[in-house]
Structure formats: structure tokens, C-alpha cells
Amino acid sequence: MTEKCLNRRQLLAGSTVVLGTLAAPAILRAQSSPILLGHLTPRTGFLGPMGEYAVMAAELAVEQINAEGGVLGRQIELIKEDSINPQTATSKAERMIERDQVAAILGEISSASAQTIGQVTNRLDRIFINTGANSDFLRGEGCQRTMFHTEAQNVMYVNAEGQYFLEQGLVKGKKWYMLSADYAFGHDLRKGALAFTEREGAEVVGDDLVPTDAADFSSYLLSIRAANPDLVVLNLAGTQQSSFFKQFGEFGFDYTLGGFDYNTILAWAAGVDNFRGTWPCVWTHQVQTDGSQQFATQFTEKYGKPPENQAYSDFVAMKIIAKAIAEVGGTKTEDLVTYFESEEAEFDILKSRPGRFDPATHQLLQEVYAVTAVKPSEAKNEWDIFTTSGPLPAAEKPLTELTKGSVGGECTFG
Amino acid sequence: MLTVMLFLSQLLNGLLDGFYYLLIALGLSMIFSLGGIVNLAHGAFFAIGAYAAFVLTPYIGFFGALIMGPLLVAALGMLVERGLFTRFYRIDPIYSLLLTFGLAMIIEQALRWYFGASPKAYSMPDILRGQVFVADFIYSRYRIFLIGVAVAAVGALWLLLNRTAFGRIVRAGIQNPEILGTLGISLRPYLSAVAAIAIGLAGLAGVLLAPLYPVHPSMGAEVVTAAFVVVVIGGLGSFWGVVWSALLVGVVKGTMIGLGLSSYSMLAIYLLMFVVLLLRPRGLMGERITRFE
Structure with a gap:
């Protein structure tokens, strides 16, 4: 009877196969699981009516991205919340990041709430794209390394x-x-x-x-x-x-x-x-570019009324984050920040000229x-x-x- | 001279503002006085009145909506009283507080679901646009009309409560409902009628203010706080307490704005409420209602 012993190399190879087999579902799950994005904006109160348009546009953008195969082969899933006021916005942003593990947060209209969300996302190392707060302070003394702005500033x-x-x-x-x-x-x-x-x-x-x-x-x-x-x-x-x-x-x-x-x-x-x-x-x-007219038509077909400025900003922000994740090949915050600040990061923002972020303030330069x-x-x-x-x-x-x-x-x- | 005129204009403007508060505050006071229910949904009925104006005006015009809108809201108020309030009259008021809070949320969300969150465009008839000049004082023609309607509604209510058999029973019911029972008078239909009138007044305020404010689902929450302040200052159970309180709140607001302190006008009103509660916990003219003591 011949005894056959495993040598170290065979043991290592065997272990790799076993571990790979055991880990395969998790790896597959990670690759096919959706990319979670947080959408946080006021949906009640004096800014609520604009927040509703923001949500509609974000949903439309995600629907389009997912219909085109998603990002990096993964679907995008939105977690939507009413930010209400700065205090609530802070706790909801923390919950979205720590519990739900969102890759980035988009939205907001109130400058006061945007400031607190920006502080939370910066501390917890996530991208925040502000789609509706205008304050210059957010692009000045109150700026944050991981906060970017698709809304024009004051x-x-x-x-x-x-x-x-x-x-x-x-x-x-x-x-x-x-x-x-x-x-x-x-x-x-x-x-x-x-x-x-x-x-x-x-x-x-x-x-x-x-x-x-x-x-x-x-x-x-x-x-x-x-x-x-x-x-x-x-x-x-x-x-x-x-x-x-x-x-x-x-x-x-x-x-x-x-x-x-x-x-x-x-x-x-x-x-x-x-x-x-x-x-x-x-x-x-009424902006007369092909992209704007196509967006206006798609929005009107879906919701029965034309989009307005807040809808535009959230739609564009969603497309921008999707493009950025695809370009850097993942959701790592540092990679996304580096990409947004780079010269090659130009975005089709449905206007005559493409948009890009000002690396000094993170404001989207646009018409x-x-x-x-x-x-x-x-x-x-x-x-x-x-x-x-x-x-x-x-x-x-x-x-x-x-x-x-x-x-x-x-x-x-x- | 110009500054004095402007101050007087602001003072008078504030006084006139008191009339809007009055329409909502009177209803709140009536429902609490008779049934012991703090109706947190009162602002939501105000919003329904505004939406009723938006829906009805294309068919029956602004003036038609001004009549039909409050009547429809009053009918809704009666249904709510029969279906919901009636189960809460004899139990701890905290339950009715929770009930009306929930009702306010349901109404607001129902309006949002049906009409959408976007404010609705609604304008006043051209005949009521523009200004009225009295010497150096100017005021909006529409607001003078609004105040006229408010005075007429409040006057009619006073007559109803003080010069009719209906009013005598309601006033007796506020003080001691048991005595009415021993006399063989059922308070129940009167409770329904009072709820309908009170909620109808909120509806009337909604129709009247729809041309001035954006018509949107949470508009009720924006007016109900001031109305509560008026009721607390005026004192529960007192018709004239609420009337004087509404005018006083308007004057305080107008004075602050006239002095160039518009940012502090609401703070001044809350301080007024605080002082009144410290000195007269029942409000300026609040009656002693045995069952609430």
C-alpha cells in the first residue's frame, strides 16, 4: 500500500481551491450586489416642493443608468430620506453611511443642512454631492475635501x-x-x-x-x-x-x-x-440643447410635467457619480476625489459646454x-x-x- | 412724518392680520371648549379649504368657491366628529391629541399623494387686485375684502352663540354637560354642529388665504401655531378672549415690524404668551370650566 502524502505546495494549492470555493458566493455577491447611494433632501417644509422634484429626477437617472447595465456591472440602488433640518440631516447622513454603507450621498437644498452633511461625510470618508445649496460659504471657509457641488453658488x-x-x-x-x-x-x-x-x-x-x-x-x-x-x-x-x-x-x-x-x-x-x-x-x-430637451421629454413622459432646476441638478449629479465610479473602477472615496479634481473629469451636463469641478472649491463650473x-x-x-x-x-x-x-x-x- | 406714517401703517396692518388668526383660532377654541379636544388637525382643514378653492374655482368661480369650499369642509368636519372625535370626548385628552396629530399627518399626506407636493398656482379675481388709499395710508383691496368676510363670519357666529337657543345650549354644554343631560337635552347633535362650524371656519380661512399664500400640502402647519398662541393668550371658552387676543397678537406683530424689528416679531408674540401664562394661567379672558379644572 502506497501512502501518498501532500507536500507543502499541494497543500497550499488545495487550500486555495477550498477557500476559493467557500468564498466564491461572497465574492460573487459583492460583485453583483447593488451600489448603494444615499439621497438626502428636504421633502417637507418650505423647501419640500423642490425636494420632491429632486427625488423624481434622481429616480429617473437611476432608472436610466440601471437600464443601460448599471455601473461596473452592478445596479444602483437609492436610499431616500427627508433631511428636514440640519440636526435630522446629520443623524440621517450618519445612519446612511454607518448602517446602510452607502457609497456616497447626494442631494440637499438648505445650505445649513448641506454644511452639516458635508461635515459628516468628510469625517466618515464618503463623497457628498450637494445638488441644491447655494451658499458661497460651502465653497469657501466651509468647504470639505469630500464635498462637491452641482448647484451653482450664490x-x-x-x-x-x-x-x-x-x-x-x-x-x-x-x-x-x-x-x-x-x-x-x-x-x-x-x-x-x-x-x-x-x-x-x-x-x-x-x-x-x-x-x-x-x-x-x-x-x-x-x-x-x-x-x-x-x-x-x-x-x-x-x-x-x-x-x-x-x-x-x-x-x-x-x-x-x-x-x-x-x-x-x-x-x-x-x-x-x-x-x-x-x-x-x-x-x-427651455434650454435648447439636445441633452436638455431629451431630459425634459423623458421627465415629462414619466411624471406628466416638465422638470425644473432642482430636478436638473439631481439628475446631473446622479449621472456624474455613476460616471466617476465607472472611471475609477470602484467607490473608494480617495479615488473619486482625485478623479473629480483631475483635468480629465469632464461631464456632459446637458448644456452647450461640458462641466468640470473647480479643484480649488469643488464647484461645478457651468453655464x-x-x-x-x-x-x-x-x-x-x-x-x-x-x-x-x-x-x-x-x-x-x-x-x-x-x-x-x-x-x-x-x-x-x- | 413719513416714518410716523409708516409705523402707523404697520401697526394697522398688524391689527388687520389679527383677523386671519381669528378665523382659525375661534374654531380651535370652540372644539376644545365643548368637547375637550385639542384639534391639531385644524391646520390641515385650513389646507383642505385652500385646495377646495383651487379645485372649485374653474367651475364656479372664486365667489362660488368662497361659499361652497367652507361648506364642504364643514361637512367633512361633521363626518370627522361623528366618526372619530365622538369616541374621545370622555377619555384622557392625550388620546385626542394623538388622534388629531395623526389625522393632520394623514390629511397632509393624502393631499400630497393626490395633488403632488408642488404648490398650485391660484390667483385672486382681478376685481379684488390693487390698493385702496385713505389719506397717506394704503392697503390691499383684497385684504379689506378678506377682513369684511372675516368680520361677517365672526359676527354671525357671535349672534348664533349669544342670541339663539342653539347658542344657549352650547354655552351651557361648555360649562356643565351633565346638567343638560338631566334636562333631557342630548349634547351630541350640538357637538357635531359645533365641530362643523369650527372646521368650516378653518376651511373659510383656507379659501380666503389661497390667493395670498402658495397652496401646498403642508400649508396648514404654517398657520396653526399662531392660532394656538392666540387661543392660549385669549383663554379657553371665551369668545371675546379669542377675538381680543387675535387683535393683540396682530398689534404686537405690527409694532415690532413698525419699529424695524421684523425678525423678532414672532419672538415678541411668544414672549407675550409666556407673560400672560405666568400672570393669568387661564388666559386673558379665560373662563373657569369646572370639568377642566
Whole structure:
């Protein structure tokens, strides 16, 4: 009887086969399991209506990505939560990362909540793509190494709209009455707007901070009438914009109206009878590029209404993170940050020019647009109650023109 | 001179604001006084009133909606009273608090599910747009109309409660429902009627404010807090307590704005409530209701 002993090499090879066999289901599972992404945005409260569009667009984007085979052969699965306020946003972001193990978090509209989510994701080493918070502070002193922004920042809107005001002769020596939302976003935007008036020589005859729970603007309208300004500038957020439009129309004032922040959904809510003025916007369904028109059509087919600016930002953010994961071959945060900051990371953002992140602030450099209300008799339907300009800045100017003069301080990623 | 005029305008504007609070606060006070139910869903009925205006106006116009909207909300209020409130009159008020909190959530989510989260465009009729000038004072024509409707509704309610047999029974029921029972009078139909009137008033406020505020599912939550403050300051069970409190809250708000302290206007109202509760725990004109003591 011949005894056959295993030598070390055979033992090692055998063990590898056994271990490989045992581990195979786990490896296969890891490769075929979905990539989890967190979507955290306000779905109730004064920003809730915009949050609903954000969710719809994120779902559409994921549906399209998955229909095309997913990313790296894996499907994307969204975990969606209502961020409500900064405290809740913080705990939900922690839970998404520590319990659900999401690869990245996208969303948010409130600058205050975006700041806390950015701190959590940075501490727990995850990517956060802010799709709706405008504050310059988030791109300045409050910046985070793992936080990126597809929403345009306040200074981009101030520069774009300021250019329009200058062209209309509404700045030099003119009287401005300003209303700003009394929280991080409004403070930041007000600061930028005041810097603009000082730089360009406008006179500020009224400068009110409006509490976020204020819905009645009659007292402000009386103050505006007493000041008799050449221009009423709104730096309001959420449903307050609609309230103001409605009550401005109610009093029958004909002051020129404009501002440095705008949300299409709130113009629609005010209705063609009440909406007026010219406003800066990151995107509208009227942007005339093939990509934008295709997105608008797909969204309208799925939800029965056209998308607005918040939907655009979340749709694009979802496509960007999917492309980035595919490019770096995984979800490792450091690899994704390096990729986003690199020169080769250019994204089709459905506009004339591709977008890329500014490595110094992590702001997506992109075109914006000016939206102008039409007369009620000229509105084609309940959605087209405004016209959309061509891209700003004009093609011959660099996209960095819009980010000059930020009031958010210096970003050090410290 | 301009500053004095502006201050007076803001003061008067605040006083007029009190009328909006009044429509909602009166209903809240009535339901609590008679049935002991703190109706946290009152704001949700306000939102239903606004949506009723949005749905009805294309068919029957704004003025038609102004009549039909509150009636439909009142009918809904009666159903809610019969189906839900009636089971909670005689048990610990904490259960009715939980019930109405849940009801508010259900109504808000139902509105969101059916109409979507986006605010609905709703405008006032052109005839009510514009300003009314009285010397140097200006005010919106629509708000003057709104105040007229509110005064008429509150006046009619006062007459109903103080000059009719219905009102006498309701007032007796607030103080001592057992005595009514010994007289062979069932309070039940009166409870239903009071709930319908109170909730109908919230519906009326919803229709009236729909042209001024965005019509969206959580709009009720934005007004109900101020209404609760009015009821607490005015005192439960007192019709005039709620009326004076609503006007006082409006004046405080207007004064703060007139002084250029608009950011602190709500803080001033909460401080007022705090002081009133310290000095007069039953509110400014709150009646002693034996069964709540």
C-alpha cells in the first residue's frame, strides 16, 4: 500500500481551491450586489416642493443608468430620506453611511443642512454631492475635501443677474430695496449682493432679513412703497418666493422686480398672473440643447410635467457619480476625489459646454441662464410663463467669470 | 412724518392680520371648549379649504368657491366628529391629541399623494387686485375684502352663540354637560354642529388665504401655531378672549415690524404668551370650566 502524502505546495494549492470555493458566493455577491447611494433632501417644509422634484429626477437617472447595465456591472440602488433640518440631516447622513454603507450621498437644498452633511461625510470618508445649496460659504471657509457641488453658488447668480441689471441701467445711482432669507443661504447671498451694490454704485434704501417662517409680506410691501425704490431685489428661498410674488401682485405694485436666486417651481406656483421680473437660473426645460430637451421629454413622459432646476441638478449629479465610479473602477472615496479634481473629469451636463469641478472649491463650473417672465397673454401654457436666455457667460468668456468675487472666504480643505 | 406714517401703517396692518388668526383660532377654541379636544388637525382643514378653492374655482368661480369650499369642509368636519372625535370626548385628552396629530399627518399626506407636493398656482379675481388709499395710508383691496368676510363670519357666529337657543345650549354644554343631560337635552347633535362650524371656519380661512399664500400640502402647519398662541393668550371658552387676543397678537406683530424689528416679531408674540401664562394661567379672558379644572 502506497501512502501518498501532500507536500507543502499541494497543500497550499488545495487550500486555495477550498477557500476559493467557500468564498466564491461572497465574492460573487459583492460583485453583483447593488451600489448603494444615499439621497438626502428636504421633502417637507418650505423647501419640500423642490425636494420632491429632486427625488423624481434622481429616480429617473437611476432608472436610466440601471437600464443601460448599471455601473461596473452592478445596479444602483437609492436610499431616500427627508433631511428636514440640519440636526435630522446629520443623524440621517450618519445612519446612511454607518448602517446602510452607502457609497456616497447626494442631494440637499438648505445650505445649513448641506454644511452639516458635508461635515459628516468628510469625517466618515464618503463623497457628498450637494445638488441644491447655494451658499458661497460651502465653497469657501466651509468647504470639505469630500464635498462637491452641482448647484451653482450664490456668486454665480449674483454675477449673472448683476450683469443683466447693469445692462438695464438698474445699478449706478439707483435705489435698491432688498429682502433676504434670514438663514445661512440668505445671509450669504445678501453679503454678495451688498458687495455688488458697493462695487457698482447702487444705493440700498431697504435691507430686510425675512424669517424663514414668514408668509405674509404685507408689512414689507408697505415699507417698499414708503422707500419707493427703482428695483426690488429678492434673496428669498423656497415657498416664500411664491408668497411674495402673489402678494406683490395683490397690492398691484409696478416696481421692477429681480433677485439673485430663483426656483422655477415657485414661479409656476405664483402663476402667470403674479410672476414677473428677470432671474438667474441654473437650468430650465427651455434650454435648447439636445441633452436638455431629451431630459425634459423623458421627465415629462414619466411624471406628466416638465422638470425644473432642482430636478436638473439631481439628475446631473446622479449621472456624474455613476460616471466617476465607472472611471475609477470602484467607490473608494480617495479615488473619486482625485478623479473629480483631475483635468480629465469632464461631464456632459446637458448644456452647450461640458462641466468640470473647480479643484480649488469643488464647484461645478457651468453655464447659467436668465429667466424673464412673459405677459399673461403671451404664455403658451402653464409651464412656459417665462423665456430663457442663451448661456451665461457668453461662449467667448470662460466659465470661471461667474465665480469671481465669492464672499464665502478661502477654501483650504483643512 | 413719513416714518410716523409708516409705523402707523404697520401697526394697522398688524391689527388687520389679527383677523386671519381669528378665523382659525375661534374654531380651535370652540372644539376644545365643548368637547375637550385639542384639534391639531385644524391646520390641515385650513389646507383642505385652500385646495377646495383651487379645485372649485374653474367651475364656479372664486365667489362660488368662497361659499361652497367652507361648506364642504364643514361637512367633512361633521363626518370627522361623528366618526372619530365622538369616541374621545370622555377619555384622557392625550388620546385626542394623538388622534388629531395623526389625522393632520394623514390629511397632509393624502393631499400630497393626490395633488403632488408642488404648490398650485391660484390667483385672486382681478376685481379684488390693487390698493385702496385713505389719506397717506394704503392697503390691499383684497385684504379689506378678506377682513369684511372675516368680520361677517365672526359676527354671525357671535349672534348664533349669544342670541339663539342653539347658542344657549352650547354655552351651557361648555360649562356643565351633565346638567343638560338631566334636562333631557342630548349634547351630541350640538357637538357635531359645533365641530362643523369650527372646521368650516378653518376651511373659510383656507379659501380666503389661497390667493395670498402658495397652496401646498403642508400649508396648514404654517398657520396653526399662531392660532394656538392666540387661543392660549385669549383663554379657553371665551369668545371675546379669542377675538381680543387675535387683535393683540396682530398689534404686537405690527409694532415690532413698525419699529424695524421684523425678525423678532414672532419672538415678541411668544414672549407675550409666556407673560400672560405666568400672570393669568387661564388666559386673558379665560373662563373657569369646572370639568377642566
